[in-house]
Structures are given as structure tokens and as C-alpha cells.
Amino acid sequence: MIGITGGSGSGKTSFIQELKKTCSTKEVCIISQDDYYFPRNEQLTDREGVANFDRPKSIDKKAFHRDIVRLLNGEIVQRTEYTFNNDLQVPQTLTFYPAPVVIVEGLFVFHFTKIRKLLDLSIFLHAKENLKVIRRIRRDQVERNYPLDDVLYRYQHHVLPTFEKYIKPYIDDCDVIINNNRQFDVGLDVIRRYIRNWLDEQATNQLP
Numbered sequence: 053m054i055g056i057t058g059g060s061g062s063g064k065t066s067f068i069q070e071l072k073k074t075c076s077t078k079e080v081c082i083i084s085q086d087d088y089y090f091p092r093n094e095q096l097t098d099r100e101g102v103a104n105f106d107r108p109k110s111i112d113k114k115a116f117h118r119d120i121v122r123l124l125n126g127e128i129v130q131r132t133e134y135t136f137n138n139d140l141q142v143p144q145t146l147t148f149y150p151a152p153v154v155i156v157e158g159l160f161v162f163h164f165t166k167i168r169k170l171l172d173l174s175i176f177l178h179a180k181e182n183l184k185v186i187r188r189i190r191r192d193q194v195e196r197n198y199p200l201d202d203v204l205y206r207y208q209h210h211v212l213p214t215f216e217k218y219i220k221p222y223i224d225d226c227d228v229i230i231n232n233n234r235q236f237d238v239g240l241d242v243i244r245r246y247i248r249n250w251l252d253e254q255a256t257n258q259l260p
Contacts, residue, residue, distance in 0.1 A: 053170050053173075054173045055162060056155060056176075057161050057162050057175070057222070058179070058219070058232075059178075059219055060106070060188055060207075061179065062187075064157050064158075066236075067236055067239075071243065071247075074248075075153070075247065077149055079247075081155070082154075082156075083119065083156050084156075085160060087132075087133060088113070088116040089105060089134050100205075102202075106213075106214040107214065108163055108164070119131065124170070125150075128147065128150065130146065132145055132146070133145070152250075162225070163219070174226045175226065176229045178231050178232065181212070185204075
């Protein structure tokens with residue numbers, strides 16, 4: 053069980069997409085906190101009336117933990133994709149298959165105590181704030197159809213305070229810290245080799 057976290061814009065999604073390229077679904081299952089947001093009408097709004105999705109309570113952590121446990125118990129999990137209220141995107145039904153390696157990723161995977169206790173390896177992706185802002189702008193405008201002013205407001209008033217309070221404090225407790233200011237290729241290679249070696253060891257141990 054591997055947990056991957058980092059601030060918004062640190063490169064978690066890109067890192068995991070690269071991991072997927074070298075691991076089959078029979079070997080590795082990847083499940084994201086992003087598909088466990090409560091609906092928009094249940095999110096807390098700030099003084100300006102802007103919904104704050106960057107809070108631990110914006111996530112249905114009970115369902116997230118439940119589905120992780122089901123995967124660890126060998127069960128198949130289905131979940132409706134969360135599209136971040138993007139009217140241009142049609143949500144799909146996601147199917148997660150149990151595998152020898154389960155990777156959970158998201159802002160609060162270390163903050164949620166029950167999930168953190170399940171982890172065998174913890175990975176923190178880190179990047180400079182100015183780079184994270186730029187990446188956030190690109191992602192939210194393209195993928196989530198958010199206007200620029202909204203993206204910048206959320207980063208200043210929601211994203212950054214959340215990082216300082218709920219994410220950054222766990223960096224010293226992580227097993228691996230990957231700096232992603234320019235690229236994460238070396239860190240990615242280390243994790244790939246770690247997973248591959250672990251899978252090979254498990255296969256060897258099962259030989260008669």
C-alpha cells in the first residue's frame with residue numbers, strides 16, 4: 053500500500069500517469085481522493101460565497117477509506133468519476149480492480165489517520181510555490197473550465213492555507229520526498245524499481 057501526496061500543482065497526477073505506463077492493472081491499482089468529493093451544494097463557502105473544495109471535510113473520507121479496505125480485501129470497487137462541475141465533461145463509471153500493489157493519492161491521504169495507518173510506503177511530491185501556481189492555472193482552465201480570476205482566488209484563499217495546515221506538516225514523516233521543480237524522472241525510476249522488485253519477490257515466494 054503506497055500513499056502519494058503533495059500540494060496542488062506538485063505533479064501528483066503526472067507522476068501517477070507515468071507509473072501506469074509500466075505497471076498492468078493486475079499488478080497495481082491506483083485510486084484517487086479526487087473521486088470522493090462531496091457534491092458542490094454540500095461544500096462550505098467562504099465569506100465571498102466561493103465553495104472551498106480544499107478542505108479535508110470536502111472529501112467523503114469514510115467512503116474513500118471503505119473502498120480502499122475493500123480493494124485490500126480483494127473486492128472490485130466502482131465509483132462515479134468526479135468531474136469538478138465541468139459541464140463540458142461527462143462523468144464515467146470508474147472500476148478499480150484489487151491488485152498486489154494499491155496506490156492511493158490525494159491531498160489528504162496522510163491527514164486521514166485511518167488511511168495513513170494502512171500505508172507501507174509514503175511519498176511526497178514537492179515543488180516551488182510559483183511553479184505550483186502556474187500548473188494549477190493550466191490544469192483548472194483546461195481540465196475544469198475555471199476562469200483565471202477564480203483559479204487565482206482559490207489558490208490564495210483556499211489552496212495555499214490548506215497546504216500549510218494539512219499537507220506540509222507531514223513532509224518530515226514521509227519515506228520518500230521527490231522534488232518536482234523541473235522533472236521527477238529520477239524519483240519516478242526509484243519508485244518503479246521499488247514496485248517491480250517487490251512484485252518479483254512476491255512472485256518468487258509463491259513458487260513451489
